[in-house]
Amino acid sequence: MLSVENLGMQFGGLKALSEVTMKVERGEFLGIIGPNGAGKTTFFHAVSGIYLPTSGKVRIDGAEFQGKSADAFCKAGVARTFQTPRVFSDMTVHDNVRFAFTFGNRGGDASLIDEVIDEVHIGSLRQELAGELPPARQRQLEIAMALATAPRLLLLDEVAAGLTEGEVDEVARLILRLRDQYQLTVVWIEHAVRTLMRTVDRVAVLHFGQLLADGAPAEVTADPKVISAYLGDEVTQ
Numbered sequence: 001m002l003s004v005e006n007l008g009m010q011f012g013g014l015k016a017l018s019e020v021t022m023k024v025e026r027g028e029f030l031g032i033i034g035p036n037g038a039g040k041t042t043f044f045h046a047v048s049g050i051y052l053p054t055s056g057k058v059r060i061d062g063a064e065f066q067g068k069s070a071d072a073f074c075k076a077g078v079a080r081t082f083q084t085p086r087v088f089s090d091m092t093v094h095d096n097v098r099f100a101f102t103f104g105n106r107g108g109d110a111s112l113i114d115e116v117i118d119e120v121h122i123g124s125l126r127q128e129l130a131g132e133l134p135p136a137r138q139r140q141l142e143i144a145m146a147l148a149t150a151p152r153l154l155l156l157d158e159v160a161a162g163l164t165e166g167e168v169d170e171v172a173r174l175i176l177r178l179r180d181q182y183q184l185t186v187v188w189i190e191h192a193v194r195t196l197m198r199t200v201d202r203v204a205v206l207h208f209g210q211l212l213a214d215g216a217p218a219e220v221t222a223d224p225k226v227i228s229a230y231l232g233d234e235v236t237q
């Protein structure tokens, strides 16, 4: 579904991503972890048309996409959320989702607007202004906006940030349900490592812009390189 080859993103002298090569297979659920500043969000920007990578290839279903616009990625079935939710504050929840709907691949069936709002459990907030929602609800709204575009690949950037462990587990269950219901391929960046490890099929670890490890959660958790660079005692306690 998505593959990157020798992906690089440089800001002046800083290599935010360096020679990253990996694949996400159709239907797979990949987690991405790594310390602050490791390049996780930059990776999402590079595979959703926000940043033009300074080197390497980005492929969607085998076709080269580096340098294409965010709209082209969206039309190819890539949807994402942002670490700081990008919602239209002065518009209602419903109107935000309706706006997202016009960019995607759903054709004319606007009844799906209400469906996705209900799916992410914000049906009771339909007429609320997005700017008045707490951050966790804005993240749910962003997921609804992403779903409104009829994605095949959903990129989630810290959608569980700031939540308690129980709430993070709830978000994980929601993502799994949405994945099944909409037959999504999912990539989830999250610092809540324990929940992530229980949820995903595979984990990639970024460290200083490089891919430090990529494998099944149990393998990655036991990898000495990953433990010393990032995990410490976090998931072994």
Ligand SMILES: Nc1ncnc2c1ncn2[C@@H]1O[C@H](COP(=O)(O)OP(=O)(O)OP(=O)(O)O)[C@@H](O)[C@H]1O
Residues within 6 Å of the ligand: 011, 014, 016, 034, 035, 036, 037, 038, 039, 040, 041, 042, 043, 083
């Ligand atoms: N537009 C930019 N201009 C300059 N530097 C940038 C830009 N975007 C990201 N960076 C730098 O690239 C590096 C990687 O940032 P990125 O946001 O991708 O990290 P991250 O792994 O998502 O971190 P966090 O977990 O804190 O969100 C950081 O050093 C950051 O300061």
